[in-house]
Structures are given as C-alpha cells and as structure tokens.
Amino acid sequence: MWSFETDPDFQQQLDWIDDFVKREVEPLDHLLGSQWNIGDPNFKRLVRPLQAKVRARGLWACHLGPELGGKGYGQVKLALMNELFGRARFGPIVFGAQAPDTGNAEILAHYGTPEQKKRFLEPLLANEIVSCFSMTEPQGGADPLVFKTTAVQDGEHWVIDGEKWFSSNARYAAFFIVMAVTDPDAAPYRRMSMFIVPADAPGVEIKRNLTFYGEPEATHAYMRYHQVRVPGENLLGARGDAFVVAQTRLGGGRLHHAMRTVAQARRALEMMCKRAVSRVTQGEILGRKQMVQEKIADSWVQLRQFRLLVLETAWLIDKQHDYKAVRKNIAAVKAVMPQVLHDIAARALHLHGSLGISTEMPFADWVMNSFHVGLADGPTEVHKVTVAREVLKDFAPAADLFPEYHGPAEAARAHALYDDLMEG
Ligand SMILES: Cc1cc2nc3c(=O)[nH]c(=O)nc-3n(C[C@H](O)[C@H](O)[C@H](O)COP(=O)(O)OP(=O)(O)OC[C@H]3O[C@@H](n4cnc5c(N)ncnc54)[C@H](O)[C@@H]3O)c2cc1C
Numbered sequence: 001m002w003s004f005e006t007d008p009d010f011q012q013q014l015d016w017i018d019d020f021v022k023r024e025v026e027p028l029d030h031l032l033g034s035q036w037n038i039g040d041p042n043f044k045r046l047v048r049p050l051q052a053k054v055r056a057r058g059l060w061a062c063h064l065g066p067e068l069g070g071k072g073y074g075q076v077k078l079a080l081m082n083e084l085f086g087r088a089r090f091g092p093i094v095f096g097a098q099a100p101d102t103g104n105a106e107i108l109a110h111y112g113t114p115e116q117k118k119r120f121l122e123p124l125l126a127n128e129i130v131s132c133f134s135m136t137e138p139q140g141g142a143d144p145l146v147f148k149t150t151a152v153q154d155g156e157h158w159v160i161d162g163e164k165w166f167s168s169n170a171r172y173a174a175f176f177i178v179m180a181v182t183d184p185d186a187a188p189y190r191r192m193s194m195f196i197v198p199a200d201a202p203g204v205e206i207k208r209n210l211t212f213y214g215e216p217e218a219t220h221a222y223m224r225y226h227q228v229r230v231p232g233e234n235l236l237g238a239r240g241d242a243f244v245v246a247q248t249r250l251g252g253g254r255l256h257h258a259m260r261t262v263a264q265a266r267r268a269l270e271m272m273c274k275r276a277v278s279r280v281t282q283g284e285i286l287g288r289k290q291m292v293q294e295k296i297a298d299s300w301v302q303l304r305q306f307r308l309l310v311l312e313t314a315w316l317i318d319k320q321h322d323y324k325a326v327r328k329n330i331a332a333v334k335a336v337m338p339q340v341l342h343d344i345a346a347r348a349l350h351l352h353g354s355l356g357i358s359t360e361m362p363f364a365d366w367v368m369n370s371f372h373v374g375l376a377d378g379p380t381e382v383h384k385v386t387v388a389r390e391v392l393k394d395f396a397p398a399a400d401l402f403p404e405y406h407g408p409a410e411a412a413r414a415h416a417l418y419d420d421l422m423e424g
C-alpha cells in the first residue's frame with residue numbers, strides 16, 4: 001500500500017511547528033551567537049521560554065524512544081518535523097534535537113552505565129549541558145585508520161593522549177566522546193575504542209578554535225588531550241568497538257540532517273521565486289526569461305527528488321527497523337545532499353545579483369554550508385563508494401564472453417518462446 005499522506009492529528013502538530021518556527025524561532029538567528037552557548041544570559045531569556053513551549057506541546061526531543069521520555073516517533077514523522085524546524089539555525093536546539101547531542105545521547109543510552117546516564121545523559125537530554133564528539137584528527141578525518149590518539153590502561157584508569165581536529169562545540173561542552181587507539185596490533189577496525197571524557201578532566205585543552213565562513217563564532221576546536229586520566233567505566237561499549245559505537249549515532253541523524261538541508265534549500269527556492277516575480281530587467285520580470293525559468297524548474301525538481309529519496313529512506317527504516325538494511329539509501333541521501341543545497345543556494349544567490357552575494361542575504365552562508373554537509377559525518381566520496389558497493393552486490397559476473405542481455409541472445413530467447421505462435 002502506498003500513501004503520501006500525513007495523518008490529520010500529526011499534520012496539526014506540523015502546522016503548529018511551521019508557524020511557531022517562522023514567527024518565534026527564526027528571528028533568533030539574527031540576534032544570538034552560537035546555538036550551543038547555553039550559558040549566554042540571552043540564551044536563557046530568549047531560548048528557554050521557546051523550549052518550554054515545545055515541551056508543553058509534547059514535541060521536545062521527539063527522536064528519543066519512550067523509555068527516554070520521547071514519543072518514539074518513527075523516522076518519517078521525525079523527517080517531516082526536521083524539515084520545518086530546520087529552517088532556522090536555532091530550530092534544532094529549541095526542539096531538543098541538535099547535533100551532536102542527539103547522536104551522543106544515543107551512544108550514552110546504549111552503552112552508558114546507570115551512573116553515567118544520570119551524570120551525562122539526563123542533563124544532556126534536558127539541554128542543561130551540551131556535548132562534543134571528538135573523532136577527527138589533524139592528519140585526516142575521512143580515513144579513521146590514520147588516527148593516532150591513544151588510550152593506555154593504567155590500573156583502574158585509561159590515559160588518553162593525542163590531538164583531535166574540528167571538535168565542534170568543544171568550548172561549550174560538559175563532556176567529550178573521544179575515539180582512541182587501545183589495541184594498535186588488532187585488525188584495522190578493531191584497534192579503537194570510545195571514551196567519555198569530562199571537560200574538566202586535567203589535560204583537556206583547546207589549542208584553538210576554528211570557524212568556517214559565515215558562522216557567527218569560532219566553535220570547532222583543535223584539541224589536545226594531554227595524559228587525560230579517566231576511570232575504566234568511561235570506556236563506552238566494548239574495547240575495540242569504536243566503529244560499532246560510532247555507527248550507533250549516525251543512522252537516523254543523517255536523515256534528520258538531510259531534512260534540515262531540504263528546509264534550507266526550500267527557503268532558497270522560495271526567495272528565488274519571489275525575486276523572479278519581482279525584479280524587472282529589460283522590460284519584463286526575471287521569471288519570464290527562459291534561462292531564469294530553467295533555474296527555477298531545475299531547482300524545484302532537484303529539491304522534490306531529494307525530498308522523496310529522504311522520505312522513502314525514512315519509510316524503509318520505519319518498516320524494517322534495521323539501519324544496515326537501508327545502508328545504500330542512507331549513503332545516497334548523504335552523498336546527494338551537498339549538491340542539492342549547493343545548486344539551489346547558488347542559483348538563488350545569482351538571481352539576486354549583487355544583493356545576493358552581499359552579507360545582507362543568507363545565500364553565501366548556505367553555499368558554504370553545502371561544503372560543510374559534504375564533509376562532516378563522512379565526505380561525499382566515501383558515501384558514493386558505499387552506494388556503488390551496495391548496488392553492485394546485486395549483480396553477478398556474466399557467465400559467457402557476451403552478456404545475457406546481448407541483443408542476439410535476447411532475440412534467440414524471444415524466438416524460442418514465441419515462434420510457434422507467430423505466422424510466417
Ligand atoms: C563544519 C564541520 C564540523 C565538523 N564537526 C566535527 C566534529 O564535531 N567532530 C569530529 O570528530 N569531526 C568533525 N568534523 C570533521 C569531519 O568529520 C571531517 O572534515 C571529514 O571527516 C573529512 O576529514 P578531513 O577534513 O580531514 O578531510 P580529508 O580526510 O583530508 O579529505 C580531503 C579530501 O579528500 C576527499 N576524500 C576523502 N575520501 C576520499 C575517497 N575515498 N575518494 C576520493 N576523495 C576522497 C574528501 O572529500 C576531501 O575533499 C567536522 C567538519 C566540518 C566541516
């Protein structure tokens with residue numbers, strides 16, 4: 001059975017989110033710095049009341065299972081919500097669904113001890129604290145096999161030593177989830193383990209904070225973990241299981257990110273259309289010019305195709321409850337996302353002319369963000385490799401020199417099947 005419909009009760013919630021985000025959340029993007037700076041007095045004054053409204057509406061942290069106080073919504077509903085609150089930079093944090101806290105919470109829920117859940121998970125879910133995922137290293141992020149940060153056992157403790165790169169929100173985080181080599185001689189994907197590192201542990205140092213173009217603040221840290229000592233129970237998951245643990249945090253999160261990207265691309269398309277019907281050049285509105293029409297048509301189709309791919313992937317996850325089985329789709333979503341955002345944001349920028357390229361408009365930020373989504377959580381090339389590998393799994397090599405779909409072979413099979421019935 002196929003259906004593209006949303007049930008009326010949930011549609012009411014979506015309508016509320018749409019209106020609330022446009023009226024009350026989007027304005028924050030012009031007023032506040034980093035979304036993770038929860039200690040900022042203005043965060044308390046402006047963001048906390050909005051979070052309270054979301055809670056009262058029963059829409060707080062909906063990605064969580066019921067055992068953690070969430071709704072246990074499936075991925076389709078979560079995708080539709082993310083598409084609406086993803087319009088605003090502060091949307092995710094107002095709805096208790098901001099990365100990397102969502103993924104880190106999933107890890108803690110799966111692998112944390114009861115004490116760790118009390119100390120780290122509960123305040124994280126309530127957004128009383130924020131966290132950092134510290135995996136990438138200066139010598140390369142796309143290939144985790146080059147990571148050098150080590151964790152060595154010393155009695156009841158682990159001692160972590162090394163450097164990490166682009167650890168987002170480190171300056172505001174209460175704790176870090178750090179990937180470190182514990183078993184250098186093991187098989188390549190069994191060498192590393194995952195640890196909780198409290199931000200106040202001696203030896204945790206931010207060497208400097210980086211920013212990318214368009215961001216309001218420098219929040220991506222170059223980290224130094226200098227002989228950082230953590231207790232044995234801070235090992236998350238089994239020793240050597242870092243890759244398994246890392247996968248726990250990425251499944252649903254990638255789809256939510258994709259729908260937030262849809263939201264951004266949709267805003268760009270809306271602005272492009274508004275411009276096309278408003279701006280007159282050489283005696284007619286831009287929207288009458290075929291080359292402009294092509295830009296609008298291409299953008300609409302590209303966005304629609306992408307949105308359908310994301311929603312189909314969400315629907316498959318809801319049906320199969322198995323992220324591995326939907327790996328090809330998830331990787332395809334991640335691989336195509338940067339291109340869609342880049343193309344639509346760049347066309348919108350171009351149609352706005354000099355105004356479009358100025359810092360008074362958001363287009364350049366969105367174009368830059370397309371590079372961000374093409375690198376973070378694994379670069380595009382790596383996801384394309386996954387798609388291709390998964391696609392090729394369904395094919396066996398041809399048995400003969402000429403493939404079975406070779407024209408003469410197909411014609412011979414057609415004759416064998418129908419010659420008796422044909423005249424002449
Ligand atoms: C905004 C932002 C936030 C981030 N936040 C975090 C964070 O919170 N925590 C964290 O641990 N990391 C974070 N990262 C780091 C991110 O995971 C890495 O940037 C990413 O893994 C790529 O690593 P790299 O930057 O070292 O590039 P490299 O690994 O050096 O890659 C260089 C180039 O090679 C390409 N490439 C990679 N593999 C292949 C291949 N197989 N074939 C062809 N080309 C390939 C890449 O696409 C890239 O263009 C963040 C990155 C960004 C941009």
